[in-house]
Amino acid sequence: MPQMSRLDWDLTNARIKTVASQHQLKTPSVGLLWLALQQYFPSQDTAFQELITDGPDDRGVDAIHLVGNDDAVTVYIFQCKIRESIEGTSKTINVDDVLKSTNFISQLINKSDDLRKCGNLRLREGIERIWNLHEAGTYCSYELVFVSNDSGIGDAAKANLASFAAEHPQVKYGQYAASDLIRDLSRTRKDAEDGQLQAISKEIFERSDGDIRGLVASVDARSLIALITEADGGTVKRHIFDDNLRVYLGSNSGYNSHIVETATSQTDSHLFWYLNNGITITCKDYSYNKGHPNPVITIKDFQIVNGAQTSHSLVESSKIGGDSLEQVVVAVKIYATGRPDIAERVAVATNSQARIQGRDLRANHPIMKKFEKLFADRDMYFERKRNMYADKPDHQRIDALKLGQIIMSYYLREPDSARTSSDSIFDSRFHHIFNDRIDIEDLLKVAKFYNRIETMRDEVSAKFGDHIESSGDLQYLIFGHWYILFAAGLLLARDSAPFPAVQDEEKLLIDAISIVARACDQTKQVAHYQMFRSPRTKEKIAAEISGKQLELFVN
Structure with a gap:
């Protein structure tokens, strides 16, 4: 691919800067990676902060994501490289870049002791999850994705990858280069088509x-x-x-x-x-x-x-x-x-x-359209389909899956299900979650409060991403955000208090984080990812608040 045009350079740079600012990402490279993740996983409301491993001791892995079920899982491994000048966009990903990722996969497949010493928390937890899947008998395939704003994988690097893939049939590779990025950023909605x-x-x-x-x-x-x-x-x-x-x-x-x-x-x-x-x-x-x-x-x-x-x-x-x-x-x-x-x-x-996915089959359900109208009347945009209001400000958008998870965590007291059983939101639990009985004004307050949790999460990730453990109680924001919302609900239920005014939300948020931290400090040896998938964690949070069983808080 020849050097990118000036207009395309301006377009991609603007979008990278926008997404980096919105999510308080540390570098433009992570902004580019974020855009690629949105294209690879557009129908999931994945918390990309949990996937991104870019930073010290990342072993050439900038993001890792597992997609599948108990029988088979695809492990997506992303490496991202950004060119800082328009002249650099004619360059390609070289053999050295490729070797970092292939060496990592070799160590991963062979359960290298060196990986156990990895100092990158998110990458280490991803490694542990993959090894646990292998031990449970789950078949894992691997897809290496090279993200860049240049010409993509060079010929020598392709030859190296092809040789590696031939030796490891469970490994595939691909790229998301400048041409792919420009194609996706340039798409717009048009009038009726004949x-x-x-x-x-x-x-x-x-x-x-x-x-x-x-x-x-x-x-x-x-x-x-x-x-x-x-x-x-x-x-x-x-x-x-x-x-x-x-x-x-x-x-x-x-x-x-x-x-x-x-x-x-x-x-x-x-x-x-x-x-x-x-x-x-x-x-x-x-x-x-x-x-x-x-x-x-x-x-x-x-x-x-x-x-x-x-x-x-x-x-x-x-x-x-x-x-x-x-x-x-x-x-x-x-x-x-x-x-x-x-x-x-x-x-x-x-x-x-x-x-x-189930959420897609429910996208045009009458109750979803009603939610969209009710939110629109309050100057908010409810996205029945993911990114259907991508042109609106982030703080005014609420995704259907995320809203379902908010309802599960706050109203139904199921933060563990919000993490592990989100598919049920648009399947067996759909009518239980999305219905006419919910108070839309109260729900809007809770949704905006959750946005505050996510904003703080982004800030903590940007500041302590490389050493998240050093952030104290705030470290639990990364994987435990649904539990923090859950804890806030329990605190209000304990005091029989209405949802606080905006100016008083900060105290509720800090109190909820402190409660979650105290409950989680009891199980420091458990990986964060596992801790916040267990229903035992919410029982500990409930006990921390009042010493009572969780059932007493359920409406």
Whole structure:
């Protein structure tokens, strides 16, 4: 990649500075890393402070994140390198940079005693979690991600990585370089979209039921790629996925490798129609010439509500697949209706069998829209879908998952579940958490109080990140933020006190932190990450407040 343009340099620098200021990050490099983490894990409300390990004795690892379940986990390991001048953006990540990460993985896989001496608290706890998973029989795969604002991994470094991956089948690698960053930062919402798809022969089935029409067709993959990309043929039109129940997942995840493999195969690309579920489109209207042997389907004001992974993977395939895409045929369902409730139900039904999170399936639920309106009336933006109000000030935004965790920690007295069982918020616990019985004014106060906890957490992380243990009681903010909110609720319940005025919140916050610290000091040998996943910790906090059992505090 040649040197970045001046406009692109200004754009990326501005965004890096903005995110660094918002979260009080120590360096621009961590700001760049934060932007990459947002793209890799956009549908999670992950506390990135817990993931970032950048600092002394980080062993070439700037962030580490575990994604999976009891059977299998993917360990994402990030290394970030930032170029301080526009001239440096033409450079590449070299072999020395790569060796730091590969050496770390080798030591990790072999349970090196040297890693036990790691002086970086967050990295050491990540290492311990991974080793515990191995001992429990969980299969761990590893994905190395090199983040930079330059040209990415150099040829020699790629050769080194390829050799390492060949020796370690459980290891994959990728990059998030300047071109990826610019692509994602440049995406904006646009007006309603019209387009066309090229059907294959007369492979079209159609039906009509009053206020909805439906069509199933086999279409040329190249026409789908043209439909969803900008004039450059490589940038996806993000706004046509706005009605997809989740915000764009990004093309860097590992989920799409099989789709790309089939689409670009010289021998199996013709099997794509049989191996892929296809995509689902809702629109206001569609039309085609029934008499034509290869009709073109015109769609008006359309949205792709299912098939984001397929769509993005085909775009990636077009960059590397050559002539193989001529054989790729995609199954497409098109539904035309003017009723928004039907469009929503189609989105939910077609996604419920796909790889999608529970929060996405609930994004358009009436109660979530009601919460959005109630918060909007109070000058706050409730994000039913992650980052749907990314253009609004951070202090006025509240994510749906985070609000669910706030309710669990403060009202339901379950800070441990807020950490370990957040999936249940949009599944079995959804109606218990999001309902009409909650006092929205009180909830707003609690949500803003939690923002104070997060702000203090950012400040502590920025000041003591390298040696968090030296921050005294404040060290428990990093992993124990939900327990601090929980403790504040117990303190108010003990005193039968209403939520304090803004000017009095500081005392409540400090008292809650002190309570958590005293309870946690009893178990200093337990890793913070484990301590704040255990229900025993909340029992100790309750006992610290009054010497009574937790049940006495439950409403």
